[in-house]
Amino acid sequence: MPDESFVGRTLPAAGPYQVGREKIREFATAIGDPSPLSHDVDAARAAGHPDLVAPPTFSTTFAMPVIEGFLKDPDFGWDYTRMVHGDQRIVFQRPIFAGDELFTTLHVDTLSTRAGSHFLTLRCEVATAAEEPVATFTGLLVTQT
């Protein structure tokens, strides 16, 4: 049974995560994204960007480990082995580029139980060291009781 007292908590910021060119290329290839802006630095700069552009779902590479770290905390009591991903939304305050150094702060927004399942909403706020907001990564995770 997950501990409801965690709702409303904010974890210490995790980071910095350095967004690397090769990681962007690897991730873009893995989702089949051929955009030159995510593969070719010259093309990205010619389009007015500082470096390679991360695909929209790239933030999962550094946000999910923060989420997993929380879900495996035995004090929270979440059954990680029976978990499914219910939904995911990413809102950008600005795009993510290679060279960014990002910090991820996890917020435990909601927890409810109905029809034999626990529904947990976790929100990751992604920002730079200067606290410039970059993205909000909000997902619903579901586990059966």
Next chain:
Amino acid sequence: MSVEKGSVVKGTELPPLELHLTRADLVRYAGASGDLNPIHWSDRVATGAGLPGVIAHGMLTLGAAGRIVTDWVGDATRVRSYGARFTRPVLVPDDDSGATVTVTAVVSDVTDGIAKVDIKAVYDGKAVLGRAVAEVVLPAH
């Protein structure tokens, strides 16, 4: 790209996209994303979890389907938001052809130069993403 503010209106359809996901694609995505959950590569673990077999990562389906928007607009920095519900799993057989997911999208609203795009992703005749929406800033000229 030919995407311009004036040419995109409610009802504009984006060029459709067909995804082919094989076991190799799932392994590649597991490595690239860091999501090593074995239900995405082990039939033993997947069937033990009550699934018919290995399924695609929801975030792989979401990411690959999002190409319908980024291919169309030509620049991922124009995407202001993107997300969906994961309504059904995509079962990926252990063969060379894998699973086929058909992706279509239509503009549902244009306000202040931002297009709202509704995306449908269908596998085996059924929607695998629900309420899949991207908000895209249209080019100014």
